[in-house]
Amino acid sequence: MEVLRLIDYSLPKVEEIVIKPNMCYYWDWSTGQTTDPLFVAALIDLLREEISSQVKISIVESDASAMKCKYAFKYLGYEKLAKEYDVNLVNLSEAEAEKAQVSANGEVFEFSVPKIIKDADLRVNAAKMKYMSFTKVSCALKNIYGCNPYSKKFQFHSKLDKVLAALNKVMPFNLHMLDGLTVCGSKPLKLGLIMASQDPVATDAAAATIMGINPKSLAYLKLAEKEGLGKSKFVPKGTDLRYFKSLYPRKSLSEKTLLFGYRVACALGLDKRLI
């Protein structure tokens, strides 16, 4: 609640809420890659206390190239959570959806927008902060990538900047809550950070700063700002950002070199000789 007070956000009196945690492959919360179910549980408690005990809450995620919700929900502890907290668990890849067209940087995309997201009164993005090969940073804007019900998501990787902007435009979330309790940089670390904002661009800019990346160097963030999704200039409140920045486990030069080497090997087609 403290974090919402800091950003002067009052939870609206609504009936239907959607929470989108980050479920990335089968990494559990301890790796820092996925949203901690306990973070979501605390969020549910907060929503019920502040709004109503009767409010209908759904936790949503979609199938991905190498992840199936039916296993991820179980593996990551969300099936257990849904039972204990009496909330719905929705695989967006199997949910009712409507086609919608949206443009980003002059390119028009057509996505299936799940009805449960479209019809929700309040959409809460429970994101993680982590490094990502294509966008460098994965945080609030990238988490909405998982609201696209289409499972073969790797097909969008070549134009991820535009796709992220487009998806966030067609499925805008009201509140972005960052679970930085355990983060993964070069290694997992219990950072103990919770961040909130109504602006996903500002959230990502703040996260990038903590991760030691200049937000201005992030093409996807520039485009998101250009598309009117938010402002990259932010006013930090609460604990000094520099404290978290000093702790964040950044990638070493050798790790970056290895990744670069791997990409070169892939570009040369040498990865076909691997197993």
Added chain:
Amino acid sequence: MVVISVKKVNVGVIGLGFIGKVHLRNCLRLQAVNVMAVADTSKKALNYAKTFGVKQVFTDYHELLKLDGLDAVIISLPTHLHADCAISAMELGRHVFLEKPLARNLREGQEIISAARRSGVKFMVGYPLRFAQDFGNLRSLMESGVLGDIQIAHAVNIASGPFMHRAEGTAPRPIPEWWLNKELTGGGALMDLGCHMINLLRWYLGDVSNIKARLGHRFNFEFEDHATCLLNFESGASAVVNVGWFSQSTALCVELFGTMTYAQANHSASNKVTTAIKLILGRTPKFFVPYLKELAHFVDYINGCNGENILSGENALSDLDVIAKAYKNQIK
């Protein structure tokens, strides 16, 4: 001087998942092996084999088994297919190398062994740790008497199992769904990793007299993702085995505590970068070596170059029997 003429063995590799590909690459390294054909349901996997010069590829292993001149098959299929594939191969007179575990359950294991006896073919079950230098050295040390009489042992095999987490920058790999179905695997981490450690401990300490197990379910599946087993041996020694699929890194070691002193074998994980570079250059990475040695042992066994098959079906059936008892005698 005795000259042994070694016949080139015509081999078919069935199943090209991760370990199947390791076997294929190793077959290509052995001079006494000719890879006649491969079989897999995945076209991508078959194309992989073609890049290494394999000419005949099949999506149905029954077709491969019918090939004229085929001497032996290496089977690395999901566990529920072990019995059908191994028995079909044996009935056609093919020697069989079968990946561990022998089968999903004792009944299927016994059926495979009966088929091997009926057909008279040579049959070996793959346990690469028996060919790993660290574990071999530990056994030599134990046999030398330096450790005294072994009273207590501790074996650990912790890895990511089917949840092989992707390295950053690589394409995510979907988990083959059979791994997540207990009906198809016969069990979880205890079956998959426990059989390695039980086989090793039986090699060191002899027959198991009883076993109890505590099965863990961190990831909420019906199969165990980790297990702790307490074993007693006929020799009077006892052991603790810890296995798990929950970690992103690998821990694989055995410690033996004797009346004189103790010793351990710590099988360190291969360096991913070195492995990748060696694979690209066509060399043999460290991880492949025990698999290469076991395959060489199988080929020598077929050619009559070594008298004994150290990894018989009966041996693997004993492991399966111990595991079945562990599932039965659970500590809640």
